[in-house]
Amino acid sequence: MDENHDEWQQEEKRIENIKQILSEKKNELMENNKELMGDILELRQGFWDDVTVNMDEPDEAIETYASIKQQAELLSERERSYGQFHKLVKLYARQEDSPYFGRIDFQEEDGELESIYIGIGSLMDKNKEDFLIYDWRAPVSSMYYDYAPGPVQYETPVGEVTGEMKLKRQFIIRQGSLQGMFDTGLTIGDELLQHVLGGNATSHMKSIVATIQKEQNQIIRYDKNKMLIVQGAAGSGKTSAAMQRIAYLLYRYRTSISADQILLFSPNHMFISYVASVLPELGEDNMRQVTFQEYAAGRLDRDFELESPFEQLEYLLSDRDSQRLERRVAAIRFKSALDYKNLLDDYVKGLTEKGMKFRNITFRGQTIVRADEIHRYFYKLTGRIPNRIESVKGWLLDQLDAFQLKEQDKDWPVEEAAFLAKHE
The missing domain is CATH 1.10.287 (Helix Hairpins)
Incomplete structure (x- = not known):
């Protein structure tokens, strides 16, 4: 404009x-x-x-x-x-x-016109009465990404709010100075996009919340189901949306989710380094990132010897025994084929009928819940295995709560306290 x-x-x-x-x-x-x-x-x-x-x-x-x-x-x-x-x-x-990147003038039905400025974090006035800037993850901010001026609505924890957007404005602010300002429709303006993406390339991913598109915003804020699968071509913004979704979930459910409860599987350590700065730039702590190989090793190393992709490749390139090498290649091909997946699926399906193994839950040499009791409870349930495990988890926590109530008035807590040492 x-x-x-x-x-x-x-x-x-x-x-x-x-x-x-x-x-x-x-x-x-x-x-x-x-x-x-x-x-x-x-x-x-x-x-x-x-x-x-x-x-x-x-x-x-x-x-x-x-x-x-x-x-x-x-x-x-x-x-x-x-x-x-x-x-x-x-x-x-x-x-x-750069305090904010967007502004919408919104008039709720039967309400007054309000100018809403949107940035990477919220800011209240000196008296802590009014918002000067709204966090991009706040419910009201979703209108900036989803609508052009005209009739709009957004979801809040207490219901849907409707009204009309009178103005949608985008800013380019750098080093505290206004460098660009223009009104726009639904899509992010080319001027803003070019300015944000036109900086020098770096080895770290940028957190570009100012240029989130409508479809990406739907992915970021989706909370109708626990599972969400996003498919897209290379360069379509899947990784950006994933990182911004993590930031959104940490904001939306900040009383029940923390960064150390989130695990991100990365293809390699270069990728881990690439995305490491995104969440801190958005004011959140980084979640844990591992490759699947590292995760599997942490869970299985006590019982199995795991081979890394590098070790496997070195073996295939260096082994001089042709028959042994042929068997090894055949095994790798079989484990990479659909038939092997079908075998695993059949095994998991069979576990819905029998085969799940449980261990006694003990404390101080006393068995709280026996393995056979957990087994019976699990197989009384119906449905998919993950759903049954969640039900068993809730049941076990109830058993532990009941056990705690019985133990808290006994003498052993006092005896244990007697062994506390004074450390300087």
Whole structure:
């Protein structure tokens, strides 16, 4: 669009105001961080000074245990707060460079017109009453990716909100300076796309949330089923959508999911390095990444000897025994064929009728749930094996809760507390 001088000045003025607020918030956090770090160091150095250790009597041992637990929880809370503050400081620093990339003017039915600015993270005003910037993963932000100006709607945890989008505007902001501004329709404007993609190539993937397309947004925010399979040609944006989906899930379910609960299988270590910076750029901790070979080795190495692709290739190239090599190649071909997959499918199908192995669940030499009890419970269930395993898991947790209630009033917890040592 032809840039209107007055609107350009208004947007520049707003950016300066946002930068001022970000600077104040960042400085305040850094000061709080210094105080918090001092508290953490003081707690670590004087941990045992605030704990009274007395194991002479059972009651005093219990009091000692409670005192240690209270001190440890206080230290843990301080360390968690420091980690959150540190993440916010880094987010504010990134927002100072480019606070937002989009704006939509939305009028809810029977409501007032509201200008919604969208960036990599949320920002509230000084009084913490209104949002100055909405996180790109917030429900209201989905309209930016899914609609052109006109009738719109978006889903919230409490239901659907409908209204009209009066304006959709995109920005190019670098080093806190407005470099481009244009109104657009449904698709991301070519100017923005070219500017974002036109930078110098790097060995790390960029987190380009400003250029998410409608179809990618549907993948990122999909939550109707637990399983989601995405198919696309090379270069179609599957990896970008996957990383952005992880960031979205960490935001959407932040009270129940953390980064250390997510596992990403990567084809190789070069790929791991390539995508390593995406989540930190979006203000999230990195999830664990492994190759399938590493994952399998971690799970099976105790019972099986695993051969890496490199070891296999070296064997095939170096073995001079033609008959042994022929057998080996035939085995590899068989395990790569559809017949072998069918055999595995038949085996798994057979496990729905019999063959699952379980072990006793024990604690302190006492059997809580016997293997044959778990076996009977599993085979009383119907349906697919993963669904049965989930049901067995819930049942076992109920058994453990019942066991805990019986054990908590016994003498052994007090006896165990008596062996706690004082470590300087």
